[in-house]
Amino acid sequence: MPEQQEERKIFYDADLNIEAYSLCGIVQRFPKHFHDYYVIGLVEKGSRHLWCRDREYDLAAGDIVLFNPREAHFCAPLNGERLDYRAVNIKPEVMEAAVSEINGSDCLPQFREPVVRQGELAVRLKELYGEILSGAPRLERGESFYFLLEAVLQGYAVFSEPDPRMPGMEIRKLCAFIEEHFSENISLDELSERSGFSKSYLLRVFTKETGVSPYRYLQNVRLERTKQYLEQGIPPVDAAGMAGFSDQSHFTNFFKEFIGVTPKQYQKIFTEDCKADGGKRHERK
Secondary structure, eight states, X not given: OOOOOOEEEEEEETTTTEEEEEEEEEOOOEEEEOOSSXXXXXXXXXXXXXXXXXXXXXXXXXXXXXXXXXXXXXXXXXXXXXXXXXXEEEOHHHHHHHHHHHHOOOSOEEESOSEEEOHHHHHHHHHHHHHHHHTOOHHHHHHHHHHHHHHHHHHHEEEOOOOTTXXXXXXXXXXXXXXXXXXXXXXXHHHHHHHTOOHHHHHHHHHHHHSSOHHHHHHHHHHHHHHHHHHTTOOHHHHHHHHTOOOHHHHHHHHHHHHSSOHHHHHHHHHHHHHHTTTTSOEEO
């Protein structure tokens, strides 16, 4: 019997400005990382061990995962089982606009728990994912998107303004600085000076607030920027340099470890599918 092939797909819905993402037959371990967007995902088959927010979870088929932007997490297969998974990725600006429509709030939500088991959410997520893949009418996709978000926000999210007096606000400022200067050779001295924290305290607080060290945070930001450059057709060598990766070999290995394919493979798949769909809705495998 032939061995099952791993498959990864991403479909972009230009009307909703969200991504529908799926994994099939995956055995890869995903090291600690984060995303720039909100993730609402469903484990369809297989089991995984997940670490998030200093807690550990054993995921099984039917579990919903909810990740906030920049929320560090990692997962690994349990008992060698292959993973089937689908999700929608929602940019903060898209979430902000949707939240304003749904409840009038001008605050971005924070998902309370990273793992929930809720049959209704699974059904709504599957419906939206299927409609995006099939190119369903815009009204149908729009309704499904808002029904899903409304259920998630009402049951599993909180809305609160950050307290500017808390150390977390200084860490947010450092994160913003890293995101703006990601291509530069940022030093721990510089981060310490900007925050007013000692180096040891900075490392402890930053890691506690974000789930990753400052260097790992910088590497994740660079990875996200590199993906954007590759999607724009910029050659991998140039994309790596623009994002701040100075060692091409290290960059290629780092990229494949987190994304599952090499930068060239990622770009080739993206650009070919984007051309095939005329740029309206693209698929990455």
